[in-house]
Amino acid sequence: MLVDVFRRLTPFQPVEDYNYVGFGSVWFSDFILFHKILGIKNMVSIEESESARERFEENRPFQIRMEFSNSSQALPKLDWTQRTIAWLDYDDTLVTSMLQDVRSIASRAVSGSILAVSVQCMKAKALIEYHEENDSSKASAIERFRQTFGRERVPDGARDEDLAGWPYGALCRKILTTEIELALSDRNTSPETAMRFIPICEIEYQDDARMTTIVGIFVTPEDMARYESCSFSKLDFMPLENKAIRIEMPKLTVRELRKIEQQLPSVEGTELSLGSIPLSDAKKFCRMYRYFPNFAVMEA
Known part of the structure; x- marks a missing residue:
C-alpha cells in the first residue's frame, strides 16, 4: 500500500531519485521492497544497537548506508536538502523521543517529502502504571499521560478509555500530527519558508500487536499543483470518508x-x-x- 502511495510522487520528481530513511532491523524488508519495486537507490537505515553491528552488516542487502545511533541523534545529521521518504517504524508505544524525531524531520524536510510514522497502540504506559498502583487517590491515567506529553498535545475530551486499543491509536495519530504542525508553526515565520503537512492516509493493523500509522506529505504553496496531480485520494484502498484504513486479515483457505x-x-x-x-x-x-x-x- 505504501508503494502505491509513493508511486504517485512523480509530479515532484521520479520516485527512484528520492532518498529513503527507515529502521531496517535485520530483515530490511521495507528497503528490499522499495529498492526492487520503486528503484530507490539512496537508502539509510538507522540502528540503535551498536553491539549487533556485525549482524546488521551481514544481513544488509544492497548498498544501504548504516547509521548506528539512536534516531534522535541520527536524523539531524542526514541530508534533508533532497526529497526524502522517511518511515519511522517504531515497535513500541508512543514516547516523547518519538515526538522529537517527528519534529526533527518536520523542521528540515523539503517540499514533496513524505513522512510515515508507525507506533504500537495496545496500551499506554500511563494506563499500565495507573492499574499497577491501584490507588484511586493518585492522578488518573489520562492526567499522567497529559503530564508526559503536554496538555497542548492531548485533546481536552480524552479519557482513560482512550489509552488502549484502536482509540489509543487514534489519539497517537492526533498527537503525532499535532507535533508536526507545532514544528511547522515554528518554521513558517515568513511566506518564503511556508510549509504544510498534508495527511495522505491513516492505517490500523494487527500483527503481534495492534499498530497504527500516519502517512503525510510536506508541501509548499508553490507546489500545491504538484500535490494535487499526485491524486492520492484515487488510490483504491482509500476510504470514502476521512477514516483510518483498517487492515483486517480474512480467515480463508x-x-x-x-x-x-x-x-x-x-x-x-x-x-x-x-x-x-x-x-x-x-x-x-x-x-x-x-x-x-x-x-x-x-x-x-
Whole structure:
C-alpha cells in the first residue's frame, strides 16, 4: 500500500531519485521492497544497537548506508536538502523521543517529502502504571499521560478509555500530527519558508500487536499543483470518508482465496459466487486483495 502511495510522487520528481530513511532491523524488508519495486537507490537505515553491528552488516542487502545511533541523534545529521521518504517504524508505544524525531524531520524536510510514522497502540504506559498502583487517590491515567506529553498535545475530551486499543491509536495519530504542525508553526515565520503537512492516509493493523500509522506529505504553496496531480485520494484502498484504513486479515483457505480472486476485479452490480465462503471474510479480502501476501502451500 505504501508503494502505491509513493508511486504517485512523480509530479515532484521520479520516485527512484528520492532518498529513503527507515529502521531496517535485520530483515530490511521495507528497503528490499522499495529498492526492487520503486528503484530507490539512496537508502539509510538507522540502528540503535551498536553491539549487533556485525549482524546488521551481514544481513544488509544492497548498498544501504548504516547509521548506528539512536534516531534522535541520527536524523539531524542526514541530508534533508533532497526529497526524502522517511518511515519511522517504531515497535513500541508512543514516547516523547518519538515526538522529537517527528519534529526533527518536520523542521528540515523539503517540499514533496513524505513522512510515515508507525507506533504500537495496545496500551499506554500511563494506563499500565495507573492499574499497577491501584490507588484511586493518585492522578488518573489520562492526567499522567497529559503530564508526559503536554496538555497542548492531548485533546481536552480524552479519557482513560482512550489509552488502549484502536482509540489509543487514534489519539497517537492526533498527537503525532499535532507535533508536526507545532514544528511547522515554528518554521513558517515568513511566506518564503511556508510549509504544510498534508495527511495522505491513516492505517490500523494487527500483527503481534495492534499498530497504527500516519502517512503525510510536506508541501509548499508553490507546489500545491504538484500535490494535487499526485491524486492520492484515487488510490483504491482509500476510504470514502476521512477514516483510518483498517487492515483486517480474512480467515480463508488458499482454495477459497483463489476462488474469489478469479472473480476480481468485480464488475459493479454483480455478486460474487461464494458458496460456503463467509461473506464477511470475502469482503475483507476483496478490499485488500491486491496487497494480500502470497502463500505457497507445501504438501508431503
